[in-house]
Amino acid sequence: MHQLLTLGSQLPTAAGPCTIERFLGGGGQGEVYQVSVASQPPSALKWYFPQQATADQRQALQTLIRKGPPGPGFLWPLELIEAPQTPGFGYLMPLREPRFHGIVDLMKRRIEPDFRALTLAGLHLSQAFLALHAKGLCYRDISFGNVFLDPDSGAIAICDNDNVTIDGSDPGGILGTPRFIAPEVVRGEARPGTQTDLFSLAVLLFYLFHIHHPLEGRQEAEIKCFDLPAMTRLYGTDPCFIFDPADDRNRPVPGLHDNAIAHWGIYPEFLREHFTRGFTSGLRDPQARIRESEWRLALARLLDGIHYCGQCGAENFHDPAAGSAGTCWSCGQPLRLPWRLRLADALGGAPSRYPVLLNHDTRLYAHHLDPDRRYDFVTPLAEVNRHPSDPNRWGLKNLGPDKWVITGADGQLRDVEPGRSAGLVSGLRIDFGPLRGVLEG
Amino acid sequence: MPKRPGSELASRPLHFIWIADCSGSMSVDGKIQSLNTAIREALPHMRAVADENPNAEVLVRAVAFASSAHWHVSQPLRVADFQWTDLQTEGLTAMGEALNLVAQQLRMPPMTDRALPPVLVLISDGQPTDDFAAGLDALMREPWGKKAVRVAIAIGEDADHEPLQRFIGHPELQPLQANNPEALVRHIKWVSTAVLKSASSPASQAAGLPAGLNVPIPTPTAGPSSAADVW
Numbered sequence: 022m023h024q025l026l027t028l029g030s031q032l033p034t035a036a037g038p039c040t041i042e043r044f045l046g047g048g049g050q051g052e053v054y055q056v057s058v059a060s061q062p063p064s065a066l067k068w069y070f071p072q073q074a075t076a077d078q079r080q081a082l083q084t085l086i087r088k089g090p091p092g093p094g095f096l097w098p099l100e101l102i103e104a105p106q107t108p109g110f111g112y113l114m115p116l117r118e119p120r121f122h123g124i125v126d127l128m129k130r131r132i133e134p135d136f137r138a139l140t141l142a143g144l145h146l147s148q149a150f151l152a153l154h155a156k157g158l159c160y161r162d163i164s165f166g167n168v169f170l171d172p173d174s175g176a177i178a179i180c181d182n183d184n185v186t187i188d189g190s191d192p193g194g195i196l197g198t199p200r201f202i203a204p205e206v207v208r209g210e211a212r213p214g215t216q217t218d219l220f221s222l223a224v225l226l227f228y229l230f231h232i233h234h235p236l237e238g239r240q241e242a243e244i245k246c247f248d249l250p251a252m253t254r255l256y257g258t259d260p261c262f263i264f265d266p267a268d269d270r271n272r273p274v275p276g277l278h279d280n281a282i283a284h285w286g287i288y289p290e291f292l293r294e295h296f297t298r299g300f301t302s303g304l305r306d307p308q309a310r311i312r313e314s315e316w317r318l319a320l321a322r323l324l325d326g327i328h329y330c331g332q333c334g335a336e337n338f339h340d341p342a343a344g345s346a347g348t349c350w351s352c353g354q355p356l357r358l359p360w361r362l363r364l365a366d367a368l369g370g371a372p373s374r375y376p377v378l379l380n381h382d383t384r385l386y387a388h389h390l391d392p393d394r395r396y397d398f399v400t401p402l403a404e405v406n407r408h409p410s411d412p413n414r415w416g417l418k419n420l421g422p423d424k425w426v427i428t429g430a431d432g433q434l435r436d437v438e439p440g441r442s443a444g445l446v447s448g449l450r451i452d453f454g455p456l457r458g459v460l461e462g
Numbered sequence: 463m464p465k466r467p468g469s470e471l472a473s474r475p476l477h478f479i480w481i482a483d484c485s486g487s488m489s490v491d492g493k494i495q496s497l498n499t500a501i502r503e504a505l506p507h508m509r510a511v512a513d514e515n516p517n518a519e520v521l522v523r524a525v526a527f528a529s530s531a532h533w534h535v536s537q538p539l540r541v542a543d544f545q546w547t548d549l550q551t552e553g554l555t556a557m558g559e560a561l562n563l564v565a566q567q568l569r570m571p572p573m574t575d576r577a578l579p580p581v582l583v584l585i586s587d588g589q590p591t592d593d594f595a596a597g598l599d600a601l602m603r604e605p606w607g608k609k610a611v612r613v614a615i616a617i618g619e620d621a622d623h624e625p626l627q628r629f630i631g632h633p634e635l636q637p638l639q640a641n642n643p644e645a646l647v648r649h650i651k652w653v654s655t656a657v658l659k660s661a662s663s664p665a666s667q668a669a670g671l672p673a674g675l676n677v678p679i680p681t682p683t684a685g686p687s688s689a690a691d692v693w
Contacts, residue, residue, distance in 0.1 A: 123514070125513075125514050125515070125516050128470065128516035129470050129471065133464075133465050133466070134465070135465045136465070136466060165516070200517075228471075232469075232470070232471050233471065233472065237472075244576070245575050245576060245577070245605070246577065246579055246605070246606070246609040246676075247576070247577070247578050248579045248661075248676040248677055249676050249677055250676055277472060278472060279469070279472075280469065283468040284466075284467060335463065335464075336465070350467055351463065351464070351467070
């Protein structure tokens with residue numbers, strides 16, 4: 022039931038006429054169509070409802086197009102489209118690939134990414150919003166509807182970028198989506214901006230990792246009719262984190278908030294501390310919110326700490342602050358940690374408190390081994406493998422272009438050329454070139 | 463083996479109740495057929511909205527009223543399972559009794575003590591022939607009746623707006639006027655999508671809500687004018 026453009030009709034673009042092929046969906050602002058220009062792969066075209074096709078919107082789009090996408094992961098406006106016979110305007114953007122699913126699918130458990138993909142998705146989201154904010158822009162409506170993820174790889178796609186504005190520039194416009202809006206905006210004391218984006222991002226990350234809202238505990242349970250006044254109280258005038266260590270009046274209620282209870286304890290202390298800080302001091306003081314770079318660092322560490330239960334195979338998280346390996350969240354059996362590689366945090370630095378756990382399928386990326394390429398999870402430089410003739414011997418294979426130098430327990434130095442592997446032995450020191458690491462087992 | 467613990471996001475029930483006029487006058491000019499068609503047309507869109515909302519479990523029922531009122535669909539059905547059976551017309555306009563029936567079901571129990579605001583949609587082409595005020599009073603005595611999002615659709619120009627307006631109970635929201643089948647389809651679709659969405663989980667909010675509303679009701683989309691009056 023679309024109404025703005027006729028299927029099969031054409032509109033002019035810089036690359037030639039584009040054909041309106043398919044209606045993809047409609048929202049409050051306009052309608053989105055699949056279009057294609059000549060032999061190029063199809064793109065998406067958003068066309069505004071007449072009342073939304075304002076001069077301000079047009080101006081905002083032009084700014085966004087001129088600035089260009091902040092990074093990968095954004096389905097960013099590419100070109101403003103107008104046509105003499107068609108009222109209003111629209112813009113071209115990349116088409117969302119079918120591998121991307123909405124967060125609603127994650128919430129309804131229609132997709133079931135593993136923890137690795139989920140953590141990567143969180144990391145990519147933090148990275149994307151860091152890049153957006155670094156450009157002086159703010160998103161203003163981080164929520165379920167605008168973010169998509171690939172459950173297999175953890176790649177993300179951020180849509181609806183036409184609401185992005187220069188931080189602090191827009192006196193009107195949208196306030197965001199309830200449940201994601203920062204308390205000071207709910208109370209009417211502030212306008213959406215970078216600081217309120219940080220709150221929305223923290224909510225989205227909490228949802229991703231708990232399938233639950235961070236402020237919905239006993240206070241939510243006691244609300245009968247969940248309407249706007251109730252939401253204003255819960256998310257605006259009297260917000261309280263469900264795991265606030267200093268305030269237990271809003272703890273999750275068994276039977277109603279089981280997801281929060283089931284997830285919270287399985288994450289390491291450093292991640293829980295981030296959520297706690299974000300939803301206690303960060304609830305009241307926008308300056309105290311967790312920055313994207315902090316989320317990014319914490320989620321990279323979380324990723325490194327994933328290991329598998331030897332009994333049931335479930336992914337578990339290593340907690341460097343815990344005295345023991347603990348028990349598996351899935352089968353309850355005691356966990357045994359695999360080999361751990363402690364890399365220096367920086368050139369010449371001391372070994373990190375947060376080891377990389379070496380599972381049978383672990384790969385180390387430029388992120389791990391090259392301080393100049395932090396958060397590059399694309400280029401693998403090492404991977405765990407088995408000895409070709411003795412499957413009980415594990416090694417770390419050099420996938421990079423440069424040789425490593427290892428120091429064994431006997432103090433002997435050996436070279437590990439590209440394509441060769443270093444056998445995993447406790448106490449082994451590996452000089453990867455830019456960084457050094459030491460193996461624990 | 464599950465990859466991650468827990469289950470799907472906790473949701474609350476959202477009761478959506480059609481309250482449809484089946485009086486004799488609805489048989490004139492194919493009005494009841496249009497209403498049956500409009501609700502059928504709206505169902506897939508309603509399902510899509512429900513599907514995209516993890517915070518609500520949408521449950522649908524229907525009351526029909528003519529010389530008396532009865533539950534046309536008595537069990538609250540998940541919108542995915544809801545099927546529309548055609549309404550038949552006869553007799554008078556027992557609108558008050560219809561509201562009474564709804565009031566009884568909004569009492570706790572049978573209502574649960576935790577829910578989203580119910581959505582009540584009253585559709586009529588005439589004026590009540592019974593004690594409308596008593597029915598409305600009964601409804602408004604129930605906390606869930608008071609908290610409900612109440613929307614009304616007036617079919618044709620003979621529809622009496624006054625009781626519909628009293629049902630809505632908010633000066634800034636007026637009954638939706640449907641003077642032709644296209645407008646009816648549009649209004650029915652609007653209540654079963656936009657209003658449903660607002661009651662369950664409001665979408666991106668623009669600044670400035672009318673005072674006194676407990677649910678932000680979006681503005682109905684403007685459609686073509688009712689030039690082709692059928693009724």
